Structure formats: C-alpha cells, structure tokens
Amino acid sequence: MDDNTRIFVGAYDDEDEPKKVIQALEDPSWIEAMQEELQKVFKNKKDERGIVIRNKVRLVAQGYTQEEGIDYDEVFAPVVRIEAIRLFLAYASYMGFIVYHLDVKSAFLYGTIEEEVYVCQPPSFEDPHFPDKVYKVEKALYGLHQAPRAWYETLSTYLLENRFKRGTIDKTLFIKKDKSDILLVQVYVDDIIFGSTKKTLCLEFEQMMHKRFQMSSMGELTFFLGLQVQHKEDGIFISQDKYVADILKKFDFVTMKTASTPMEPNKALVKDEEAEDVDVHLYRSMIGSLMYLTASRPDITFAFCTCARFQVTPKISHLHAVNRIFRYLKGQPKLGLWYPMDSPFDLEAFSDSDYARASLDRKSITGGEANYVNMQSRMVGRTCNIKRGQDTKILQSGGPPVKVGDEAVHKELGDRMERAATTTSSLEAEQDNANINRTQSMATLNEPSPNETSSGSGPRCQVTILGLQMLN
Numbered sequence: 001m002d003d004n005t006r007i008f009v010g011a012y013d014d015e016d017e018p019k020k021v022i023q024a025l026e027d028p029s030w031i032e033a034m035q036e037e038l039q040k041v042f043k044n045k046k047d048e049r050g051i052v053i054r055n056k057v058r059l060v061a062q063g064y065t066q067e068e069g070i071d072y073d074e075v076f077a078p079v080v081r082i083e084a085i086r087l088f089l090a091y092a093s094y095m096g097f098i099v100y101h102l103d104v105k106s107a108f109l110y111g112t113i114e115e116e117v118y119v120c121q122p123p124s125f126e127d128p129h130f131p132d133k134v135y136k137v138e139k140a141l142y143g144l145h146q147a148p149r150a151w152y153e154t155l156s157t158y159l160l161e162n163r164f165k166r167g168t169i170d171k172t173l174f175i176k177k178d179k180s181d182i183l184l185v186q187v188y189v190d191d192i193i194f195g196s197t198k199k200t201l202c203l204e205f206e207q208m209m210h211k212r213f214q215m216s217s218m219g220e221l222t223f224f225l226g227l228q229v230q231h232k233e234d235g236i237f238i239s240q241d242k243y244v245a246d247i248l249k250k251f252d253f254v255t256m257k258t259a260s261t262p263m264e265p266n267k268a269l270v271k272d273e274e275a276e277d278v279d280v281h282l283y284r285s286m287i288g289s290l291m292y293l294t295a296s297r298p299d300i301t302f303a304f305c306t307c308a309r310f311q312v313t314p315k316i317s318h319l320h321a322v323n324r325i326f327r328y329l330k331g332q333p334k335l336g337l338w339y340p341m342d343s344p345f346d347l348e349a350f351s352d353s354d355y356a357r358a359s360l361d362r363k364s365i366t367g368g369e370a371n372y373v374n375m376q377s378r379m380v381g382r383t384c385n386i387k388r389g390q391d392t393k394i395l396q397s398g399g400p401p402v403k404v405g406d407e408a409v410h411k412e413l414g415d416r417m418e419r420a421a422t423t424t425s426s427l428e429a430e431q432d433n434a435n436i437n438r439t440q441s442m443a444t445l446n447e448p449s450p451n452e453t454s455s456g457s458g459p460r461c462q463v464t465i466l467g468l469q470m471l472n
Helices: 028-041 082-095 147-161 199-212 241-250 280-293 298-308 316-331 368-380 413-421 423-434 438-446
Strands: 042-046 052-057 100-104 112-119 135-139 173-178 181-188 191-196 215-220 227-232 235-239 336-340 349-352 383-386 392-394 402-404 460-463 469-471
Touching: 082 181, 082 191, 082 227, 082 235, 082 336, 100 199, 112 147, 147 181, 173 199, 181 199, 191 199, 199 215, 241 280, 241 316, 280 298, 280 316, 298 316
Parallel strands: 383 460
Antiparallel strands: 042 052, 100 191, 100 215, 112 135, 173 181, 181 191, 227 235, 235 336, 336 469, 349 460, 392 402
C-alpha cells in the first residue's frame, strides 16, 4: 500500500468513546456503530443467483465530514439509465453480437482529486515515528464526494484518447467505428459492458483496458444492475426473478395466495380520505422496491404508477392494491423481456393524455408528458404516427394532410445506436424546454377535434420502440 492509498476511515472525538476493547464490547451503541461501518468496508460480491463469489475489504473515507467549497467543489458524474442498458441489449440482439462484462478493481483510486484533502491515521495503525501526522490524499478515495467524478474523468479521457466518441446525450456511452463495424461501450461506475459486430474489436478493447487499469474479465454478460441476462441463439432475454424472490421474502409474501392480475379490474383507486391510515414507511418501501422491477416488468407498470400516487397519505385500500401486485408477482415471478434477433430495430412508444377520466383531480396521469404531447399536437394535430423507414401521412385538425418523409437515413450503425439509446433523455429535455403553461395545456388538450365528440379524450401520440414480448 503506497502513501496515496494509506488513509483513515475516521476518528471518534467524543469524550465518552470507549478507551479499551472490553469497554467497547459492553456498549451496545458502539457495537451497532461498528457493525454499520464494517458493512461499508467489507463487501460480498454475489452472482445473479445470490451466491457469494468474492469477499472484498475496502477502506472508506467519511465523506459526510467534508465541507463544500473546502474539501470538494464539483461532484457531478453521469450515471447510465436503466433504459439505456435495455436499449443496448436490444441493439446487441438485433445485430447478433455478444455483450461482455469488465469490472475495474479499486476504480476510484485511479481518479486524481484537485482539492487539498487530508485524512487522519487509522487508530492502532499510527506511524510510530510520526504519530501526530496526517496523510494528504492525492488519489480519489471511496467515500469522498468527488471520487465518482474523478474516476469518470480518468476513464473517459482514456477512451477518448483511444479514438472513442462519447454519446451526445448519454455521456456513459462510448462508440468506436472501424469501417463498417462498430464497438459499443457502456459504463456504470466501475462496471463496463461492451460488444461489437467484429469479435477482434472486443479483444482489442479488453487488451487496451488491461494496459491502463487492473481489470477482471467477467466474460459474457449474465448479470448487470440487477438484470439477469440470457444470450440465446435467437435473441436476448432479460429478467429479474432473483430480485422478485428477494422482495417477496422481504415483505413476507412467500406464503401468500397468488393473484391473476396486478390490479383489480374496473375498480379505480381513489383518495379514500375517511379510510384507515397505514404505515407510510412500509408503503413507501414497498413502492420503492417495485419501482426498480418495472425495468423488466411492464406488466406491473400501470398498477405500480397508480399506487405510487398515494405515497403521501396511504390508506388501507391503497395498501391492499400494492399487496395485490406482490401476490401477482408471486404467481408470475419469471416473466421478463424478450428481444428476438429478427425483430426490426424500430423505436415505438405510446402516450395517452386523458383528463376527462382522471377521476381524482382531472389531471393527466402522464404528468409532464402531456405538455410534450400538447406541444406536438399544435404542429401535427390530434394524431401522429412517426415511423422510421417509410412515409407517413399526418392529419392536421381542420387542415389538409401533410406528408412527412423519412428522416435523415441512419446509414451507419453507430448513429442508429446512439439515437436509440438517448431517445428517452431527448424527450425529457424537450419537455423541460417547452415551458408550456399548464392551464393553456389543459384547455388545449380538452378541445375536441372536428371529428370527435366532446368526451374530453386527449390526444394520442404514437412514435415507432423496440417490439417487446413478455415471456414466461
């Protein structure tokens, strides 16, 4: 261990701190605090089945003692979205290449921090010649606020120096082109997934990374950010059945009866203000657990979003609705997303903003999405259907049809991948910049078109994302 990595997790300065081990072991609060610290330092690496494959020990700085403007300044580091991972895998299936996985060892220690930071010597490990000295930290350290940013800058600079191009919107996506072939690299902190239409490009990338960093080659991708990934001859299947089993056990649904649907049909949830209150912390914890599961389970998304609206003051009826989602998961734990190899790589999404049937507050369930749809409706009317690869007619309200040709043809595979991977972020950016007055939006959206009655049904917008299938 060199001087750059000899650090101290932190020191107690409380006068009541136990001075001897025997005193500490008799203090329950001290034992609890030490267990919490050990959980931060010791880490078990598990595979997709939850089996421990490696034990790790790590020194972690107490970043909460840092002061902004003194110990750190800018700390932002881009993080890959789960949607980008799904699109990455879908594209890999479409192009028929394998996705591989690399893990960087002690990644943060490769980052260099610009601020002047000092740490104390660990108790019982003081230098006998300089017991009162402190260490100056020159490399980024786990726990420091600026550590993730410093590591990202180090990694991205290295990739850019080796002829990679960074994604325009998704800054965690890196692309390298070699004539008609393409190499794609997606970064999540110290986990890196990559694939290419040319196998030798993958081998060259691994060798390049090993020259600069200590890496663990994990082989073919099987487990990433909680997603279980199965490469098959005719496509890629992603699921989260391990995670389903974990949350069913966590909330004691292992022995519960199953439900055939995630939500009771034809029964809308209401505020139910007179009903019995439930434990808000339990309710929010269950909602939080379900939120991540929607990454591979669109079948529960509508029910989840409906229940998530009542997190402020949940009632017994809302808890029953959440319980039903868990009981449905118990009966269907292994569903996932199937990306067939022969499926066209078209983007397809649907949106329906409907104020009239929002019985609670007459507000669109889709929220900010309504503003985006309304902005588009002013240009293309009540219905739009945009599809890559063919001409489409868009009917304007009260006006003649407008013919829209195919957009810029994506001849190069890299352009298509980057466009696909950043679709969600692009829509969000346009929503933020639209700055549409909500009152005007509601009025506009509720105006019936010449061919509709005044039922209040809002505009529908169909845009052509990956054809997804639910498999058991």
